[in-house]
Amino acid sequence: MNAPFYKFGLFGEDASLLVALFIGIGFGFFLERAGFGSARKLAAQFYFTDLRVFKVMFVAIVTAMLGAFWLSWLGLLDYTQVTVPSTYLVPQIFGGLVFGVGFVMGGYCPGTCCVAAATGRLDGVVHLFGMISGILLFGELYSFIEGFYTSTPMGRFTLPDLLQLPFGLTVFLVVLLALAGFAAAERLEKKFNPSGEIPS
Amino acid sequence: MNTKFSSFSLNQRLALLAGLLGFLALVAGSPFRNQSVTIDLKELARAIESENDHISADQLAEWIMLKSPVRVIDLRDSVSFLTYHIPTAECMTMEKLLEENTSKDGKLVLYSEGGIHAAQAWMLLKAKGHTNVYTLKGGLTSWKEDILFPAVSGAASPEERVLFARRKALSEYFRIVTPSLQVDSSAVHRKPKPPVKVKAERERPWEGC
Numbered sequence: 382m383n384a385p386f387y388k389f390g391l392f393g394e395d396a397s398l399l400v401a402l403f404i405g406i407g408f409g410f411f412l413e414r415a416g417f418g419s420a421r422k423l424a425a426q427f428y429f430t431d432l433r434v435f436k437v438m439f440v441a442i443v444t445a446m447l448g449a450f451w452l453s454w455l456g457l458l459d460y461t462q463v464t465v466p467s468t469y470l471v472p473q474i475f476g477g478l479v480f481g482v483g484f485v486m487g488g489y490c491p492g493t494c495c496v497a498a499a500t501g502r503l504d505g506v507v508h509l510f511g512m513i514s515g516i517l518l519f520g521e522l523y524s525f526i527e528g529f530y531t532s533t534p535m536g537r538f539t540l541p542d543l544l545q546l547p548f549g550l551t552v553f554l555v556v557l558l559a560l561a562g563f564a565a566a567e568r569l570e571k572k573f574n575p576s577g578e579i580p581s
Numbered sequence: 582m583n584t585k586f587s588s589f590s591l592n593q594r595l596a597l598l599a600g601l602l603g604f605l606a607l608v609a610g611s612p613f614r615n616q617s618v619t620i621d622l623k624e625l626a627r628a629i630e631s632e633n634d635h636i637s638a639d640q641l642a643e644w645i646m647l648k649s650p651v652r653v654i655d656l657r658d659s660v661s662f663l664t665y666h667i668p669t670a671e672c673m674t675m676e677k678l679l680e681e682n683t684s685k686d687g688k689l690v691l692y693s694e695g696g697i698h699a700a701q702a703w704m705l706l707k708a709k710g711h712t713n714v715y716t717l718k719g720g721l722t723s724w725k726e727d728i729l730f731p732a733v734s735g736a737a738s739p740e741e742r743v744l745f746a747r748r749k750a751l752s753e754y755f756r757i758v759t760p761s762l763q764v765d766s767s768a769v770h771r772k773p774k775p776p777v778k779v780k781a782e783r784e785r786p787w788e789g790c
Contacts, residue, residue: 388621447602453612460612461710462621467686534650536686549606556603560596 384458409496418496420488420504427485430574432566443559450552468538472530487511625707634703635718638727639744641690642751645669651688654678656698657721667692667724668755675702679709692717692724728752 387397415437416422425431452458484490487508489497494512497505523530541551570577589597628634644651645668653670655662662672670692673681678691689711691699699716706714717724726732731748733741 443599443603447599447606450606450609450612451602454606454609531650534687548612549609552606553603556599556606560600563592563596 383456384452385462385464388459388462408492409499412493412496413500417493418500418502418505420497420502423490423493424485424488428573429569430578432570435566436563439559439562443556446552446555450548465537465539468535469531470533470535472532475529483511625704628707633715634700635696635716636690637718638724639748639751641667641717641724642728642755644688644690646751646754649688651690654689654691654702656691656693656702661694665721667721675705678702679705686712689714690717691715693720695722696720728755 386392387400392400412418415433417434417437422431423434426434449458449460449463453460480490487494487504489505489508491512494505494508498509499505540546540555541548544551546554641651641653643649645653651669653667655666655670655672656675656678657672659672662670666672675698689706691702691706691714693699693702696716696719699720703714703716719726727748728751731745731752733745737745
């Protein structure tokens with residue numbers, strides 16, 4: 382049996398919503414367990430005192446990448462059928478900046494603010510409210526910004542396309558980058574937070 | 582060696598494992614070697630049934646006029662292409678179209694003289710994973726009849742007259758874009774999307790279109 386399961390008709394649309402629900406709960410669970418329900422812990426990365434966000438995210442990227450590569454290599458996953466969100470370069474850089482400013486100001490990203498709200502943190506609830514308002518506003522204004530939103534389309538664009546390198550080499554380079562990043566993160570934490578105190 | 586490995590922390594072991602898998606990926610070769618193309622039959626059937634696989638000449642004319650980001654692919658031979666082609670169209674063989682490694686989400690409209698050739702190419706591109714590909718309903722024949730030389734009968738209904746008026750406007754626009762309906766190779770340069778190597782195509786016209 383090959384993955385992605387939905388694309389190959391293992392389950393239908395209704396069941397896929399249920400699968401998404403369980404994956405979402407799992408995602409939230411691990412975010413909470415990693416301590417991402419606290420804005421203080423999330424913000425600590427900007428002061429280099431606790432770089433767990435960087436580490437957790439990079440671990441997730443490397444795990445997913447190695448998984449996708451090796452499952453494809455074994456013939457268990459049809460990589461070409463995996464949905465990759467399309468790249469729209471300029472609007473996405475702009476969106477990234479909006480996201481970053483919101484993250485620094487509010488202390489949460491979209492996933493973590495849901496976690497914070499679910500664990501009863503008021504700042505998380507406020508952030509969640511802001512996010513939903515933003516979504517509504519975006520929806521209402523979409524017809525005005527559609528031109529910009531769909532500008533510079535690059536389609537399914539991945540690192541091997543950008544670097545023009547073989548897939549395996551790209552995987553290896555990203556793993557090296559991640560390992561170097563983890564080592565550097567540990568050093569930074571020791572330098573900026575020698576006592577190892579974790580804000581709660 | 583064994584005792585040394587057991588002295589590593591869990592993090593270090595995981596890092597080693599990731600490093601090892603990464604290194605093996607370097608020498609493992611392409612992850613696609615075990616794969617054949619997979620076609621999502623249900624999706625294809627749905628697209629064909631709901632007529633989402635093709636667009637009308639009017640729709641295409643509007644897209645081109647509004648400079649909407651769409652690539653128009655002419656699948657006929659190069660001589661026919663040089664005689665006349667839809668403005669902004671690129672001339673391409675089916676083989677070359679399949680070799681192209683560009684966006685799978687970008688909007689593509691395929692056309693041939695009648696439509697069979699384009700429909701076959703549509704199927705191949707769908708199998709390759711393109712999501713936003715259409716054929717021109719009725720092919721170039723219908724483009725010529727509906728857009729370039731629209732006609733209306735004396736007994737036409739009001740709706741048909743409205744449609745005719747719109748087509749008349751489109752027709753005027755496309756006659757200006759392609760004066761005297763002759764070759765307009767510069768039209769290729771005006772195409773809105775970047776990833777096409779127009780130059781290479783012009784340098785090697787003998788490769789066929």
